[in-house]
Structures are given as C-alpha cells and as structure tokens.
Amino acid sequence: MTAAGRALVVVGDTLLDRDIDGEATRLAPDAPAPVVDIAAERSRPGGAGLAAALAAAQDGREVILVTPLGSDDAARTVRATLTAHGVHLAELPLHGTLPVKTRVRAAGRPLVRLDHGGGTPGEPDAAVCRALGGAAAVLVSDYGRGTAAVLRPLLAAAARRVPLLWDPHPRGAAPVPGTRLATPNAAEARTLAAALPDDPDRPRPDDTSLRADTARAALLARHWHAAAVAVTLGERGVLLARGGSPMLIPPPHTAVGDPCGAGDCLAATAALALADGALPEEALQRAVAAAAAFVADGGAGHPAPSGAPTDPAALAAAVRARGGTVVATGGCFDLLHAGHVGLLESARRIGDCLVVCLNSDTSVRRLKGPGRPLNPAADRATVLAGLGCVDAVAVFEEDTPETLLRTLRPHVWVKGGDYTPDDLPEAAALAEWGGQAVVLPYLDGRSTTALTRRAADVPQ
Incomplete structure (x- = not known):
C-alpha cells in the first residue's frame, strides 16, 4: 500500500473543551466580579482530538486518533463528535475521567478558565499497534497527560519508518529520537530548553529575541536527536532550525481572531504535508497559511471547530x-x-x-x-x-x-x-x-x- 492510501495517525491526550459565551455589562453586587449573561454554550474535542478533527477536515486522508477515552459523559461526547467528523478511533483505556476545560468569555474574550477531571492512560491493545504500524505519518499531540509516555516504544519504532511530527508540552515526554519535526511554541521552547543540562549555547530564559529562539531550536534539535525543530511565534510565523541557516516562515497575512487551537491546526496541516512527502520547509509553509486562516475564521471557538468549511x-x-x-x-x-x-x-x-x-x-x-x-x-x-x-x-x-x-x-x-x-x-x-x-x-x-x-x- 502506498503512503497516499495510508492514514495519518494522531497520538495524544484528548480533552473536552467548552466555551460559555455571553456579555458582561455589570459587576456582581457582592463582589467585584463581572456578571456574564450567557448567550451560547458549545463543546468540542480539544487537545489531540482537535488536531485529529482538523486533519480529517482537510484533504480526505484517513485519520486515526490513538487516545485514552473512558465511559464518562465527557468521553461519550468527544467520541460521538469525533466519529461524526470522520475521525477513526483506536482507544486506550482511561483510568479516571476525561479532562474538561471550560472557558467563560465575554465579547469573545476569555474571563476565566475552569478545569476539572483527569485520568491516566492504560496500555495499548492490538488495534493501537496496527494503527501505528500502518501509518503514512504520525502526529504526536502531547498535552502532558501521559499518553505519549505510555506509547513511547511504539512511537520510537514509527519514527524509524515514517515521518513523525511531535507537538511537545513542557510537562510531557521528550520527542523520540528520529522525530522529523518538533513544533514547540516560543514559551514552550524557553521552558524546555531551560530544563536541559547546562549548555554553553543555551540563551537566558528571559531572552525573547529571534536570535535566542534560533539558538533554542537548534539546542532542542540536538538534544532530542530530531531532524528539525520549528518554534512557532504567533503572528510572526514559524522559525525553522534544521542545520545551517535558520528559516523564518511568516504568515501570508495578519490574522486577527481567537488563537486558541492555532498550534493544533499548524501541527495537523504540517503532518498531512509530511505524509504526502513534503519537506519540512514545504510542510510549514502550508501549515502557517492554514493556521492564519484558522485564526481569522474564529479559531477553535468557531461554531464549527473541525475546520473552516471548504464549500x-x-x-x-x-x-x-x-x-x-x-x-x-x-x-x-x-x-x-x-x-x-x-x-x-x-x-x-x-x-x-x-x-x-x-x-x-x-x-x-x-x-x-x-x-x-x-x-x-x-x-x-x-x-x-x-x-x-x-x-x-x-x-x-x-x-x-x-x-x-x-x-x-x-x-x-x-x-x-x-x-x-x-x-x-x-x-x-x-x-x-x-x-x-x-x-x-x-x-x-x-x-x-x-x-x-x-x-x-x-x-x-
């Protein structure tokens, strides 16, 4: 079977994201806290689930999500939503409940975030092994909740066969050796680089210059034995380090909107491009453009977070x-x-x-x-x-x-x-x-x- 006929396998921690939207025009009489008059409530897959849904919406390639899901209400909601968006599931057992993140927003701006739930992933079964063994490419969407660590031996084996993109988290596992592309954002890169052993090339944590971002990307690539590291810089685009001179890939236009989920969109688009045989530079050019369009269209808080309609x-x-x-x-x-x-x-x-x-x-x-x-x-x-x-x-x-x-x-x-x-x-x-x-x-x-x-x- 050719790569064109094989699936993109997304591995990672899935969440249930909830947005409560309304207007805040007054303060509570008993405390200096805004009162939000609720106009709408929406739920959607978050974390690796969002990355998988965004990938499934893009180019018709089969997308398999390897993630822990249980039997609680949040897990049932996520399972049904992902299936409706065309995502195939290869589930790990979840010991506990699915994490739920709730944003309360007024006029589109977050006021507070409430987190509850959580559990630990169990061991993979034969279906998970088959999914990773037959992948055209693998995207690890690590949200620091243990899935990538449980599957590390299988992910290391996959990286030796097919392109593997790792979207890391400061509380998560380090990318496996042979990772084709790692995509931390600038804040994550600072935290991850600061946690490495002392290195004369490591910039100060408070140095936010482009030169420091370049040094961190090169440092992380060397310690992780990754082919390339791309540090995402928000509206400035992505800085790619893969030996030699760094490459800055700016967005095609300035996107104004909710940036929530933009990193997942970028990682999903780049992973699909790698599955199609693109080089990291080509993959990131597509990904930066897709992420800018995603933010401009409302980000993950858009009523249809599985991807902007192509019709x-x-x-x-x-x-x-x-x-x-x-x-x-x-x-x-x-x-x-x-x-x-x-x-x-x-x-x-x-x-x-x-x-x-x-x-x-x-x-x-x-x-x-x-x-x-x-x-x-x-x-x-x-x-x-x-x-x-x-x-x-x-x-x-x-x-x-x-x-x-x-x-x-x-x-x-x-x-x-x-x-x-x-x-x-x-x-x-x-x-x-x-x-x-x-x-x-x-x-x-x-x-x-x-x-x-x-x-x-x-x-x-």
Missing part, C-alpha cells in the same frame, strides 16, 4: 451566522500576477472571509477567445486556494457570476480596474439582499495579456 456556500453561511462580513470577487485569473494578488489581499482585508468566483474554462473561452484559458479551471482554483488571503473558490459556467452570487449572498462584491460600482453587471443582483459593490485600485501595467505577449517574445 464556498457553507463558508459564507457560517460567516454570516456569526455576524461576520462575507466578501467575494471574481474573474478568470488565468495567469496569476502581482495585480491579482494585490487585489485579493486588499479584498480579504475588507471582511471576515473571501470567496473567489472563478470563470470556468468554457466561460473564459467565450470571453477571451480561442486559446484561452492557458490554465484549466482546476489548476487556477488550486493556485488561488493556495493564497492565504483566499478562503474558498467557486467555479461558475455563465459569463457573469450573478447566479452564484445569489447563492453566496456576499455583503461586499469587489472588482478591480476602471469600473464604477453601478456599471458592474452584478450590481442588480447585489441589490436584492443589500450587498455593496466596490472597486479597488489595480496595479498599473499588470495583466495576463501582457504576460503572454512577453513570454511569446522570449527567444527559443
């Missing part, structure tokens, strides 16, 4: 439901150039998601004539979807996307160039639901036609 209509509906702004734009995008990218990045900054309405091949041919498009719709959609500023791509067959827009119902329709909003053929459709057409400036001198003419003039 454009579902994405638009979800953003509208939570009071966000849906932005759409359209075109042929035959050869993506700087003018296109500038327009798309500007459009994404207007709202909370960007859907690109893409002319089909037959539609482009009618508009542009014989010989166009130069790239088929599937390739054009893949290139657009790879941009961090694009959340979804929808292909339409007509000359204009009016029918598609009636499905998406965007708040804002963006075009670039010498249009005026009233001249756009989509303006009448937008008026049906109160949408607004806007025109953004276009980079002068950038066009697909100019690119093809220059290419044709190149001596063969």
Whole structure:
C-alpha cells in the first residue's frame, strides 16, 4: 500500500473543551466580579482530538486518533463528535475521567478558565499497534497527560519508518529520537530548553529575541536527536532550525481572531504535508497559511471547530451566522500576477472571509477567445486556494457570476480596474439582499495579456 492510501495517525491526550459565551455589562453586587449573561454554550474535542478533527477536515486522508477515552459523559461526547467528523478511533483505556476545560468569555474574550477531571492512560491493545504500524505519518499531540509516555516504544519504532511530527508540552515526554519535526511554541521552547543540562549555547530564559529562539531550536534539535525543530511565534510565523541557516516562515497575512487551537491546526496541516512527502520547509509553509486562516475564521471557538468549511456556500453561511462580513470577487485569473494578488489581499482585508468566483474554462473561452484559458479551471482554483488571503473558490459556467452570487449572498462584491460600482453587471443582483459593490485600485501595467505577449517574445 502506498503512503497516499495510508492514514495519518494522531497520538495524544484528548480533552473536552467548552466555551460559555455571553456579555458582561455589570459587576456582581457582592463582589467585584463581572456578571456574564450567557448567550451560547458549545463543546468540542480539544487537545489531540482537535488536531485529529482538523486533519480529517482537510484533504480526505484517513485519520486515526490513538487516545485514552473512558465511559464518562465527557468521553461519550468527544467520541460521538469525533466519529461524526470522520475521525477513526483506536482507544486506550482511561483510568479516571476525561479532562474538561471550560472557558467563560465575554465579547469573545476569555474571563476565566475552569478545569476539572483527569485520568491516566492504560496500555495499548492490538488495534493501537496496527494503527501505528500502518501509518503514512504520525502526529504526536502531547498535552502532558501521559499518553505519549505510555506509547513511547511504539512511537520510537514509527519514527524509524515514517515521518513523525511531535507537538511537545513542557510537562510531557521528550520527542523520540528520529522525530522529523518538533513544533514547540516560543514559551514552550524557553521552558524546555531551560530544563536541559547546562549548555554553553543555551540563551537566558528571559531572552525573547529571534536570535535566542534560533539558538533554542537548534539546542532542542540536538538534544532530542530530531531532524528539525520549528518554534512557532504567533503572528510572526514559524522559525525553522534544521542545520545551517535558520528559516523564518511568516504568515501570508495578519490574522486577527481567537488563537486558541492555532498550534493544533499548524501541527495537523504540517503532518498531512509530511505524509504526502513534503519537506519540512514545504510542510510549514502550508501549515502557517492554514493556521492564519484558522485564526481569522474564529479559531477553535468557531461554531464549527473541525475546520473552516471548504464549500464556498457553507463558508459564507457560517460567516454570516456569526455576524461576520462575507466578501467575494471574481474573474478568470488565468495567469496569476502581482495585480491579482494585490487585489485579493486588499479584498480579504475588507471582511471576515473571501470567496473567489472563478470563470470556468468554457466561460473564459467565450470571453477571451480561442486559446484561452492557458490554465484549466482546476489548476487556477488550486493556485488561488493556495493564497492565504483566499478562503474558498467557486467555479461558475455563465459569463457573469450573478447566479452564484445569489447563492453566496456576499455583503461586499469587489472588482478591480476602471469600473464604477453601478456599471458592474452584478450590481442588480447585489441589490436584492443589500450587498455593496466596490472597486479597488489595480496595479498599473499588470495583466495576463501582457504576460503572454512577453513570454511569446522570449527567444527559443
């Protein structure tokens, strides 16, 4: 069986995460504590369970989660939710109850977190051994509750066969030798490096410079015998150390939102890329873009934490439901150039998601004539979807996307160039639901036609 047909196996500690959301407009009369008027309560898998759900939502590869689960109410809730999201379970026995983390939030900001429950994992059975033995890649999502330590011999064996990504925790086990990629965040890297034996290359714990982060990554990679360590730096991206010069991989755009779960999204995306044969650098580029989009879409606190919907209509509906702004734009995008990218990045900054309405091949041919498009719709959609500023791509067959827009119902329709909003053929459709057409400036001198003419003039 090829790697493409085998599963990503996620190993680690699963939690039940609960969010209680409301508004806090007054203090309690008996104490200087805010009173939260509850508007909504949501539960979702957390820890390794969230990483597995995010992985299962991404590319269709089978995802198996190896985790301790018991028979308590929290475990039953997590089990049912993960199964509904397409995650296959290979369970360890749990001696105790599933940990539950509850965030109380007002206006989207956490006020307090309440933790209860917990237990210890039991020994693996044959199903767990089979899952790890047949994996295309392994993601260890260690939350410091003992699962990685119990499975360490099996994980060490897996690291000798397939790519293994280890997302460590200061209270957890050290990555096994041969780990392909470890992904601590900056605070975790400081704690983990400080716990190592004295080393002349170890920076001071209070040194938060990029140079110190680089030194810690290299130090951890050497002590863990890992091929590479990537320190996640939040909005600055990821710093990768794998011998030689370090590489800083910034996000494609600044993401504003709830960062809860962003590390799990990054680890899940990178592990899937490693399973597909990507190098760590390539895997992290995909992962940083996915994590930025995840945060911008609301993070783990989003009502659908298994991953942002890839269906454009579902994405638009979800953003509208939570009071966000849906932005759409359209075109042929035959050869993506700087003018296109500038327009798309500007459009994404207007709202909370960007859907690109893409002319089909037959539609482009009618508009542009014989010989166009130069790239088929599937390739054009893949290139657009790879941009961090694009959340979804929808292909339409007509000359204009009016029918598609009636499905998406965007708040804002963006075009670039010498249009005026009233001249756009989509303006009448937008008026049906109160949408607004806007025109953004276009980079002068950038066009697909100019690119093809220059290419044709190149001596063969």
